[in-house]
Amino acid sequence: MSEHAIDAPQPKLTKKDFTSDQMVRWCPGCGDYAILSAIQNALPQIPEKKEDFVFISGIGCAARFPYYMSTYGFHTIHGRAPAVATGVKLANPKLNVWEITGDGDALAIGGNHFIHVLRRNIDINILLFNNEIYGLTKGQYSPTSRFGQVTKSTPMGGIERPFSAGELALAAGGTFFARTIDTNPKLMTQIFVESSQHQGTSLIEILQNCVIFNDNAHAAVTRKDHKDDFQLHLEHGKPMLFGKEKDKGLRLNGFKLEVVSIGENGDQENDILVHDANETDTIIHHMLIRMSPPDFPMALGIIRAVKAPTYDQLVEQQYQQSLEKASFQSVDELLRSGNTWEVK
Amino acid sequence: MSEHAIDAPQPKLTKKDFTSDQMVRWCPGCGDYAILSAIQNALPQIPEKKEDFVFISGIGCAARFPYYMSTYGFHTIHGRAPAVATGVKLANPKLNVWEITGDGDALAIGGNHFIHVLRRNIDINILLFNNEIYGLTKGQYSPTSRFGQVTKSTPMGGIERPFSAGELALAAGGTFFARTIDTNPKLMTQIFVESSQHQGTSLIEILQNCVIFNDNAHAAVTRKDHKDDFQLHLEHGKPMLFGKEKDKGLRLNGFKLEVVSIGENGDQENDILVHDANETDTIIHHMLIRMSPPDFPMALGIIRAVKAPTYDQLVEQQYQQSLEKASFQSVDELLRSGNTWEVK
Amino acid sequence: MSKTMPVELDKVVIRFAGDSGDGMQLTGSQFTYTSAMLGNDLATFPDFPAEIRAPQGTVEGVSGFQVQIGKIDIYTPGDLADILIAMNPAALRSNINWVRKGGNIILDTDYFQDRNIKKAGYKTNPMEDGSLDDYKIIEAPITSLTKTALKGIELDNKSIIRCKNMFALGMMYWLFDRSKDETIKFLESKFRKKPVLVEANKKALNAGYNYAITIRAIASNYKIPAAKIEKGIYRHISGNQASAWGLLAAAEKVGRKLFYGSYPITPASDILHELTKYKNLGVITLQAEDEIAAVCSAIGASYAGQLGVTASAGPGIALKGEAIGLAIMAEIPLIIIDVQRGGPSTGLPTKTEQADLNLVLYGRNSDSPCIVIAPSTPANCFEYIFQAARLSIEHMTPVIFLSDGYLANGSEPWKLPSMADLPEINAPQFKGSEQEFQPYLRDPKKMSRYWVVPGMAGLEHRLGGLEKEDITGNISYDPENHQKMIDIRADKVKAVANFIPEQQVIGATSGELLLVGWGSTYGSMLSAVKELEKEGVKIGLAHINYLNPLPKNLGTILGAYNKVLVCELNSGQLANYLRHLFPEYRYLQLNKVQGLPFKITEIKEKIKSILNN
Amino acid sequence: MSKTMPVELDKVVIRFAGDSGDGMQLTGSQFTYTSAMLGNDLATFPDFPAEIRAPQGTVEGVSGFQVQIGKIDIYTPGDLADILIAMNPAALRSNINWVRKGGNIILDTDYFQDRNIKKAGYKTNPMEDGSLDDYKIIEAPITSLTKTALKGIELDNKSIIRCKNMFALGMMYWLFDRSKDETIKFLESKFRKKPVLVEANKKALNAGYNYAITIRAIASNYKIPAAKIEKGIYRHISGNQASAWGLLAAAEKVGRKLFYGSYPITPASDILHELTKYKNLGVITLQAEDEIAAVCSAIGASYAGQLGVTASAGPGIALKGEAIGLAIMAEIPLIIIDVQRGGPSTGLPTKTEQADLNLVLYGRNSDSPCIVIAPSTPANCFEYIFQAARLSIEHMTPVIFLSDGYLANGSEPWKLPSMADLPEINAPQFKGSEQEFQPYLRDPKKMSRYWVVPGMAGLEHRLGGLEKEDITGNISYDPENHQKMIDIRADKVKAVANFIPEQQVIGATSGELLLVGWGSTYGSMLSAVKELEKEGVKIGLAHINYLNPLPKNLGTILGAYNKVLVCELNSGQLANYLRHLFPEYRYLQLNKVQGLPFKITEIKEKIKSILNN
Numbered sequence A, B: 001m002s003e004h005a006i007d008a009p010q011p012k013l014t015k016k017d018f019t020s021d022q023m024v025r026w027c028p029g030c031g032d033y034a035i036l037s038a039i040q041n042a043l044p045q046i047p048e049k050k051e052d053f054v055f056i057s058g059i060g061c062a063a064r065f066p067y068y069m070s071t072y073g074f075h076t077i078h079g080r081a082p083a084v085a086t087g088v089k090l091a092n093p094k095l096n097v098w099e100i101t102g103d104g105d106a107l108a109i110g111g112n113h114f115i116h117v118l119r120r121n122i123d124i125n126i127l128l129f130n131n132e133i134y135g136l137t138k139g140q141y142s143p144t145s146r147f148g149q150v151t152k153s154t155p156m157g158g159i160e161r162p163f164s165a166g167e168l169a170l171a172a173g174g175t176f177f178a179r180t181i182d183t184n185p186k187l188m189t190q191i192f193v194e195s196s197q198h199q200g201t202s203l204i205e206i207l208q209n210c211v212i213f214n215d216n217a218h219a220a221v222t223r224k225d226h227k228d229d230f231q232l233h234l235e236h237g238k239p240m241l242f243g244k245e246k247d248k249g250l251r252l253n254g255f256k257l258e259v260v261s262i263g264e265n266g267d268q269e270n271d272i273l274v275h276d277a278n279e280t281d282t283i284i285h286h287m288l289i290r291m292s293p294p295d296f297p298m299a300l301g302i303i304r305a306v307k308a309p310t311y312d313q314l315v316e317q318q319y320q321q322s323l324e325k326a327s328f329q330s331v332d333e334l335l336r337s338g339n340t341w342e343v344k
Numbered sequence C, D: 001m002s003k004t005m006p007v008e009l010d011k012v013v014i015r016f017a018g019d020s021g022d023g024m025q026l027t028g029s030q031f032t033y034t035s036a037m038l039g040n041d042l043a044t045f046p047d048f049p050a051e052i053r054a055p056q057g058t059v060e061g062v063s064g065f066q067v068q069i070g071k072i073d074i075y076t077p078g079d080l081a082d083i084l085i086a087m088n089p090a091a092l093r094s095n096i097n098w099v100r101k102g103g104n105i106i107l108d109t110d111y112f113q114d115r116n117i118k119k120a121g122y123k124t125n126p127m128e129d130g131s132l133d134d135y136k137i138i139e140a141p142i143t144s145l146t147k148t149a150l151k152g153i154e155l156d157n158k159s160i161i162r163c164k165n166m167f168a169l170g171m172m173y174w175l176f177d178r179s180k181d182e183t184i185k186f187l188e189s190k191f192r193k194k195p196v197l198v199e200a201n202k203k204a205l206n207a208g209y210n211y212a213i214t215i216r217a218i219a220s221n222y223k224i225p226a227a228k229i230e231k232g233i234y235r236h237i238s239g240n241q242a243s244a245w246g247l248l249a250a251a252e253k254v255g256r257k258l259f260y261g262s263y264p265i266t267p268a269s270d271i272l273h274e275l276t277k278y279k280n281l282g283v284i285t286l287q288a289e290d291e292i293a294a295v296c297s298a299i300g301a302s303y304a305g306q307l308g309v310t311a312s313a314g315p316g317i318a319l320k321g322e323a324i325g326l327a328i329m330a331e332i333p334l335i336i337i338d339v340q341r342g343g344p345s346t347g348l349p350t351k352t353e354q355a356d357l358n359l360v361l362y363g364r365n366s367d368s369p370c371i372v373i374a375p376s377t378p379a380n381c382f383e384y385i386f387q388a389a390r391l392s393i394e395h396m397t398p399v400i401f402l403s404d405g406y407l408a409n410g411s412e413p414w415k416l417p418s419m420a421d422l423p424e425i426n427a428p429q430f431k432g433s434e435q436e437f438q439p440y441l442r443d444p445k446k447m448s449r450y451w452v453v454p455g456m457a458g459l460e461h462r463l464g465g466l467e468k469e470d471i472t473g474n475i476s477y478d479p480e481n482h483q484k485m486i487d488i489r490a491d492k493v494k495a496v497a498n499f500i501p502e503q504q505v506i507g508a509t510s511g512e513l514l515l516v517g518w519g520s521t522y523g524s525m526l527s528a529v530k531e532l533e534k535e536g537v538k539i540g541l542a543h544i545n546y547l548n549p550l551p552k553n554l555g556t557i558l559g560a561y562n563k564v565l566v567c568e569l570n571s572g573q574l575a576n577y578l579r580h581l582f583p584e585y586r587y588l589q590l591n592k593v594q595g596l597p598f599k600i601t602e603i604k605e606k607i608k609s610i611l612n613n
């Protein structure tokens, strides 16, 4: 497209290559910093050229993200990033497209685009910063806020039951869903790298702490003293074990999941469910997504990763088919096709 | 509110009482006629006053519905009927509110309001006329159109996987989901009556035939010669049997449903799943919703009906609580509360 | 087939009307196509109901098609029909006002029994109650004659009756001395896979033709000689098709693929249907989940280097305002097509109107200027959307293209351009070094940014909707910078005036009265001016295609006349707009908001009343 | 505590500036409240960053609060501050331009070390490089003194440092001869549950007060005598709060519940936060999923008989256009509050602007007129939104209320009205019989439909967005009916002019120059006119609150002057609007689009330059 677009072997990229010169303007202590850092660590591990990464965001604290990356970036309008990202990816499928969104951006105003992008399975990666609050507008409840939560707009407590991003995603036909947490940089980086390899829409929910308006929202999962008991790190093909000593696990009891202690009551590791992220049926993935403390650990890691044709691939496929059938190759030919007549 | 709002015992209403004087302008043969008739039959069975019924619709062929009812009605704008209906119900919770919507209206432009109204569980009834096509705009595919379907906007076949209204509803926290079909007036009427009794958002998906742009879309379920084999009429507390002789049933095999023939292979009626619409867990409801021919029958009837507080009830509850705590009873008192000073 | 000598006419207006299911649109277009092949100039306009297929026999279900053909320049489908063919009482009732007194009306008498007369809302039979006395009525039992003609053909009754439109068309072919050949070819190709239908339709067509000869309903038939038309290859084209094709041409010219993100809505959907056929030309069409997603996907595509386009009608355009503001701020190309229809709100979805000018000029938060262009005939949608694309790309800013239902569905013969003759479109490329690059550097003349897109190494940068610092594009809340950027965005759009043609004037270039109009009123206004000219009244006509910015010489033109009359199908939006841009002049107005185009006579009368004052 | 005699001042402008986390908003409002209690007239304006809490010590993270207090009528928070208190170098840097030459600047010297100076973007230390020579600098180690004062208190270091704002406030209280009592009461109530915080903050406050006495930084302290203010009970109120309360008052008056459907957005969100507190008054607030749902829920509520209201800022208002069109068509009450902010697109979200006038007048498809009202001071938001509700209900049509960031967040003392003194609001009730009822029957004077809502027996009917037949409200595609309804909707809004007050003129009622403005520019324009009057220059001021329709006498007023100057915080939207409504006059313009209000001096200079021409 320009003299700048020349293909050339690039030196190995580092985190610094992905850091922009703009001052980061999140509140001190905001979970967003850790996510930014994790992405900057992840990108060098993804075999793409720097100029092919694009970050598209909506509006919110989270959505300021692209300014802090030295890649191509577009801070768009509230809730519409999935649609903009769709246009970007279709226009140039070679690009590695990341959408950055908050829980309000994605699930309040952007809810429709969110489910439609998943349905289309367009090959982009969505990082959903879930702090269960509207940060940028100073503390109203969001569609993921807890029932009963007191916020600026719910002084007597919220009366809406929260959405589960993962459940919505599955119902919308989502092919990839992972969950991670701002307190675990290693897990974040690893998941970001893996999600970029998934063909189709990768949705990554990141439990993120807003120190100002919803501090400790995820404490039940992150509190240092009990986090091992309330985080289940799923790995494909591995049994679902957790706890500091990996002495707890998940088992199916009829249609319900239950937590068992290995060894106790004769429960053996063999009974423990083995994680299958590639299973197309959504039932167990639904169950895993739905778990939360205090009765269950929170499932982290890649919960679902199944194959399905992506929208961008199908567009390309129909393009190729259309070339085979085409009876004209140019606009001049099209104009002159079909019913025309000549005035002499 | 006016001299007309006087409470008075009303004579028993009949279908005619619900028929407006406006000419019905759907295409001859359209499935919408049967739905209209079923509603007009259902309303007299619902113990409400005629003036308390309100029909709110979006835009589409389906959405012309309110004009043909002699109740209060509001034909609003495309996709936004859930939001308008929310305002109506909150403003006057005594009203019996029906939302009329098409698959495009509800799941394309209106997708976000659709999931949010279900999440809030506001006490309205949604009739979703699913003809898997945009009727009024003359035949483009809709979010429920089949993968590969050829329409005006997909001459080479559609490349989007369809939404399942029921699955989305469950993921959004839906408390009531039923499915019925325009070829079965009795079932429709019965479900409409029952859904009006559910407290919370009742979603009723109606498989509707658009003779002009998507004729026979539901033929796999409705064709006279095999409909008994492909329709499972669910009833709460009853085993899931179907077939002309009720000789087929559904059974669980591990995590999957399977169709069995009673008697064959030693399968007994006892193995057959019993329908529990009231189960709060969504897993089996998800499975039932997802079934479709040719491998499975289509589940019709009330698939899910669970209790949960409705948004309108919670609003009322907070209102009552606020009355108890209130330190002022009027605007005059409010103005003079807190920090004021007097200039003399 | 003995023939009397046909009578020659300069032009004639024909109107076909029947139930939505009667195939009147097809009948009309066949007649049109055949006439075009004969070298007539012509213009057409279909008139649909808002319902897909309202109950048979009702006024609400009537579908109409009007065509004017002639040997002299035809600019509109005509005010009133010289001949109406009405397939049932409802068609008669809803179309009688469109027939000139003294005109001919062909009725299918088979449908004039009580039931259908009542369904149409008539109290008495119009064939008997004298209400048609002002017209020449030709009674033809079209349906039963069709049945008779098709006796023996292996088709169910319904399918046989469906052929009655071909019978009617046959009658018209004889009346206007047209050959049936093109229609026969058409039938053979359309029903390729069902030979019985080819046979049936051909039989009906021939039967109608012969019946017309036999009854000689009209003393003789008519001949409309070929128009004096520029040499070249022609085709028949509607505004929506021309818009679609103009986009294809622009994309090919600039060497970018076309991305079309849209949500269906009457009367814009046909552009989607059309473009989706040309995947082989690299077009990507996305039927988005709503209008907002549609425009945003187009923005994304433009951001990534394709030509991003979206389209809708008024209600959908209203939804796109916020996103258009983003494209204005990000300064990227974007074309927004508004195929206007009757409003407000859902309004009259299948009728035409020009009432979105305010919306597209002002319907965004804050000062957010946008280029606005309106085509003025179905065929010139091609040319003007091409220009819209050129300006959007070369000036890196959104362009709104204001079509309407009348242009979109109307059609006319179109002399095919050759791609080589179309102007170049040069995407603004950054030619400096990586070090020199800044996202808000500008081309000095056009003030456009450079179109630097993801994938270009070394030029990575960030865009967004927050106010940007001049040159660097970084977020800036600085007051002076904000003023500067507000001014730059305004000046940039104003500067477009240097890159568009001057306003042309038709007729008198100064004097008593200037007519000003825009968009689809062109045909009627031009006709009015030409007709008055023949009557010895000379006035000027400035019909505007470039609405924002306006052509640089417009002010001077306005000043050259004693009076200015602004004609619009709205309540006076262009007139008000001119009042702010050229407050030094007074403006008279002719406005009509009826979901219908102007009649030529309406304009002429208004002009005369002004001139006689 | 020996005191010198304080010096009396007519008015003084004080600006507090510090990090977002430094509590400057609280400091400012405490100072304001105390001053109000002393009987000063005053006006305030907070100046937030767009980020919640950008990095400490950076210019981007600075939060400011300006207040003007005085004994004479105060109409604005003042052009430039007489005294600035800057808690760190960044606060100094971003606020220095808001201090008049010769003014006082109090600096917390503890923060003027290298690291913080650099963070603020200074190359050299401003305390040393001479750049502050034009100002009187008062150096105070506020932070360390606070620490010293709080030694021994059981609090972590961070919490102790947080008390420094009270130290600063204490200093100001001494300087301006104010009592600390109200603030002490406030602290005792605010930290009711944490006595240690009460103690710490009180200590800091006292320490600051005493420190100011000790250093006598300013030769003596100042007294600003009480203003001559009308008798009555007062409170301090911001524009957003006044808007919220005005709605409560209107709902109570008309006897309907208030329904507020909204989606959060700066600077409108506080109305939601405010209204949600008054559930006991029957208010229902719905935080909708987006702006479209918000307005639609309000439409639903109005349709069902409540007073439906929605609010947003520009980007959200752009999204509501389609739905507002529905309410126009359905002819039901609806209030849309637009708290304008800097644009276009996301723009400058925390800054003020008046650039949505075009959007609210025209941002809907087709001809869809809407009543538009703008308040002009924080407190009169109460009065004008009450009027908005009255007109919306009595005329059965949407009203757009154009507030802005400056009004919304600014505040002033407000004399409390009594509900009994507010005008009646009469919902148009249908009084005829069931048989006589038709949905589009109208009140003959107001042309309003009747507010007949679901639940009323025997009056069932259907509304919708398709064009309706006059009287019956049935769907109608009839061309003449469409024209009629387009005209009725326009006339209905025009008729509102008969039900609003005439335009008032301040100052000269004819002569050389008329100033015209609208909305939040009132204070600056009025001040300019008053100051010029003192200088012997007499001009008129017509500040408009009713924008559509305009007051009936406005044309006459405009004609009474030789020149008209329209002042706006946009690129000339009102000026253009006047050009179409009153094309017979010429308009001069003063425009500023910097995210900031006018300075009084800017207006005065412009006036002088016109008068000297």
Ligand SMILES: Cc1ncc(C[n+]2csc(CCOP(=O)(O)OP(=O)(O)O)c2C)c(N)n1
Binding pocket: A059, A060, A061, A062, A063, A077, A078, A101, A102, A103, A104, A105, A106, A129, A131, A133, A134, A135, A136, A137, A142, C322, D263, D264, D265, D266, D291, D315, D316, D319, D346
């Ligand atoms: C159209 C529009 N509506 C509303 C807003 C105001 N707004 C900005 S961000 C936001 C929500 C932020 O919440 P979330 O997406 O959870 O992001 P966070 O700030 O928590 O990271 C809202 C309501 C806007 N900018 N644009």
Ligand SMILES: Cc1ncc(C[n+]2csc(CCOP(=O)(O)OP(=O)(O)O)c2C)c(N)n1
Binding pocket: B059, B060, B061, B062, B063, B077, B078, B101, B102, B103, B104, B105, B106, B129, B131, B133, B134, B135, B136, B137, B142, C263, C264, C265, C266, C291, C315, C316, C319, C346, D322
């Ligand atoms: C804002 C807006 N966008 C688009 C349209 C055009 N439109 C009208 S109905 C419709 C879809 C109809 O499909 P569906 O909801 O499935 O209803 P059906 O006609 O099939 O009953 C569309 C796209 C519109 N009226 N308004």
Ligand code: SF4
Binding pocket: A025, A026, A027, A029, A030, A031, A032, A061, A062, A131, A135, A136, A209, A210, A211, A212, A213, D052, D053
């Ligand atoms: S408000 Fe919350 S989410 Fe936003 S930057 Fe601050 S801590 Fe982070």
Ligand code: SF4
Binding pocket: B025, B026, B027, B029, B030, B031, B032, B061, B062, B131, B135, B136, B209, B210, B211, B212, B213, C052, C053
């Ligand atoms: S187009 Fe289809 S859905 Fe619409 S009225 Fe006709 S048959 Fe029914």
Ligand SMILES: [Mg+2]
Binding pocket: A060, A102, A103, A104, A129, A130, A131, A132, A133, A134, A135, A142
């Ligand atoms: Mg959030």
Ligand SMILES: [Mg+2]
Binding pocket: B060, B102, B103, B104, B129, B130, B131, B132, B133, B134, B135, B142
């Ligand atoms: Mg449909």
